[in-house]
Amino acid sequence: MEALIPFSLNALTLISILLMVSMGMAIIFGLMNVINLAHGEFITIGAFTLVVVQGLGGNFWLALIAAPIVGYIIGLALEKALIARIYENPLHAILVTWGLSLILQQVIQLIFGASPQSITGPFPGSIDILGVAYPAYRLFLIAFALATFAATILVFKKTKFGLDLRASIQSSEMASVMGVNPDKINARAFASGAALAALAGVLLAPLTAVTAYMGINYLARSFFVVLVGGAGSISGVAAGSGLIGSLETALSYEIPTTVAQALVLALAIVILRFRPQGILPA
Amino acid sequence: MLTVQHLTSGYGSAKILNGVNLDLGSKEVVAILGRNGVGKTTLLKTVMGIVATQSGTTELKGQNITKLPTHDIAKAGIGYVPQGRGIFDKLSVKENLRMGLRSRPDGSDEIPEYIYEKFPILLERSGQLAGTLSGGQKQQLAISRALCGDPKLLLLDEPSEGIQPNIVQEIGSFVRELVERRDISVLIVEQNLELIGLAADRFEIMVKGELVHRGLTSELNNEEMLKEYLSV
Numbered sequence: 199m200e201a202l203i204p205f206s207l208n209a210l211t212l213i214s215i216l217l218m219v220s221m222g223m224a225i226i227f228g229l230m231n232v233i234n235l236a237h238g239e240f241i242t243i244g245a246f247t248l249v250v251v252q253g254l255g256g257n258f259w260l261a262l263i264a265a266p267i268v269g270y271i272i273g274l275a276l277e278k279a280l281i282a283r284i285y286e287n288p289l290h291a292i293l294v295t296w297g298l299s300l301i302l303q304q305v306i307q308l309i310f311g312a313s314p315q316s317i318t319g320p321f322p323g324s325i326d327i328l329g330v331a332y333p334a335y336r337l338f339l340i341a342f343a344l345a346t347f348a349a350t351i352l353v354f355k356k357t358k359f360g361l362d363l364r365a366s367i368q369s370s371e372m373a374s375v376m377g378v379n380p381d382k383i384n385a386r387a388f389a390s391g392a393a394l395a396a397l398a399g400v401l402l403a404p405l406t407a408v409t410a411y412m413g414i415n416y417l418a419r420s421f422f423v424v425l426v427g428g429a430g431s432i433s434g435v436a437a438g439s440g441l442i443g444s445l446e447t448a449l450s451y452e453i454p455t456t457v458a459q460a461l462v463l464a465l466a467i468v469i470l471r472f473r474p475q476g477i478l479p480a
Numbered sequence: 481m482l483t484v485q486h487l488t489s490g491y492g493s494a495k496i497l498n499g500v501n502l503d504l505g506s507k508e509v510v511a512i513l514g515r516n517g518v519g520k521t522t523l524l525k526t527v528m529g530i531v532a533t534q535s536g537t538t539e540l541k542g543q544n545i546t547k548l549p550t551h552d553i554a555k556a557g558i559g560y561v562p563q564g565r566g567i568f569d570k571l572s573v574k575e576n577l578r579m580g581l582r583s584r585p586d587g588s589d590e591i592p593e594y595i596y597e598k599f600p601i602l603l604e605r606s607g608q609l610a611g612t613l614s615g616g617q618k619q620q621l622a623i624s625r626a627l628c629g630d631p632k633l634l635l636l637d638e639p640s641e642g643i644q645p646n647i648v649q650e651i652g653s654f655v656r657e658l659v660e661r662r663d664i665s666v667l668i669v670e671q672n673l674e675l676i677g678l679a680a681d682r683f684e685i686m687v688k689g690e691l692v693h694r695g696l697t698s699e700l701n702n703e704e705m706l707k708e709y710l711s712v
Contacts, residue, residue, distance in 0.1 A: 378551055
């Protein structure tokens with residue numbers, strides 16, 4: 199019983215991280231069918247926003263507000279300059295976003311150097327949960343991810359932008375027949391996805407080594423979360439994160455983490471073989 | 481209302497429309513008839529900007545809309561109900577109607593009262609996913625959604641397809657009612673002569689991407705003409 203609490207909390211931490219890094223990708227992939235291979239770099243951009251903000255004397259909370267704004271602006275600029283030109287051809291999209299990913303990594307490394315950055319998280323201590331001490335920051339991360347997830351669902355279900363987005367995901371042509379400008383929706387959706395990734399980057403930073411390459415770790419996993427969960431569906435992201443996060447945590451107790459990750463991805467492929475539309479498709 | 485001149489369009493190098501000329505007056509209902517594959521649907525899609533115009537012009541109330549993107553054509557005042565209806569299956573009935581409001585010139589957020597009066601089922605099923613409606617209900621939803629944008633011109637592509645005869649009649653008389661009460665013109669692609677008889681003032685027959693014959697709806701009992709242009 200005692201062992202179950204840290205296990206569940208560890209699983210929840212990983213699920214929350216996957217939720218945060220995958221929501222943006224789900225929106226972009228679901229709407230535009232673009233596999234954004236630069237998604238990981240928006241996570242990195244978020245983490246480096248924290249580095250810069252703390253370097254300038256600001257705190258973690260300021261970075262938590264600044265990162266999604268920085269992510270949104272960079273995402274919007276890149277969508278207008280590059281991504282908007284390649285929607286027609288998914289293969290071009292893969293090549294262009296991959297190239298973009300390499301360029302962003304190198305630019306970040308040129309500016310900040312190769313060694314891991316030092317940042318400070320907001321909660322250093324632990325909290326006692328049913329007799330088990332657990333890092334306070336991880337508990338915060340779980341709560342924050344759930345809140346962000348709930349807010350994203352609210353935006354999807356209750357706002358004009360959310361309705362336009364859901365309609366466009368189902369049929370971009372019919373949405374434009376209704377009077378929705380597809381270019382605008384695509385740009386805002388891509389930028390929102392980038393903003394969510396940057397927010398995830400700030401949250402991740404205190405738990406990992408902040409380097410120019412940190413985003414790569416999350417690219418493949420968030421892609422599998424989206425595919426297993428069902429493209430273009432926010433509830434699918436929850437299902438995908440839940441499945442992949444809990445499996446990976448469970449397996450990591452018995453076998454090395456890297457092997458566990460590989461096994462989970464192999465399982466994801468098996469699931470997609472039998473349910474190609476994902477668990478909860480849009 | 482709508483003036484189409486020498487319109488040509490197609491997919492890639494394949495030309496489907498070969499110079500269509502069409503004049504649709506205000507409060508007029510015109511039906512386009514023709515065999516399968518002659519370009520009737522392509523004509524509606526070209527007017528709507530979904531298929532790109534290669535040459536020729538389209539004007540709506542004197543405004544040249546030939547080069548406008550689809551969403552601006554919708555805002556200029558054209559409501560389009562495609563073949564297969566184009567319902568957003570995973571949105572609720574009400575959300576489908578709200579999408580229809582996007583092209584309203586007055587920016588209103590209210591679904592017009594008369595739509596629920598005409599089709600009370602859409603209010604009853606308001607929160608239900610549109611994909612769960614029957615074929616006839618989906619057609620009612622699709623037409624209502626187009627009307628939510630308060631269009632001056634309605635394009636209907638085979639509204640009778642796959643629905644029961646009594647609903648075909650209901651839609652036919654509703655189209656008439658719209659024209660009389662709401663000052664709307666309608667361009668309708670249709671195979672069902674009963675619906676055309678109920679709704680349309682006149683018809684045009686399309687052959688190989690051109691409108692080759694026109695007449696009043698009352699002439700539709702001319703067997704020989706029907707045989708020449710429509711029989712397989």
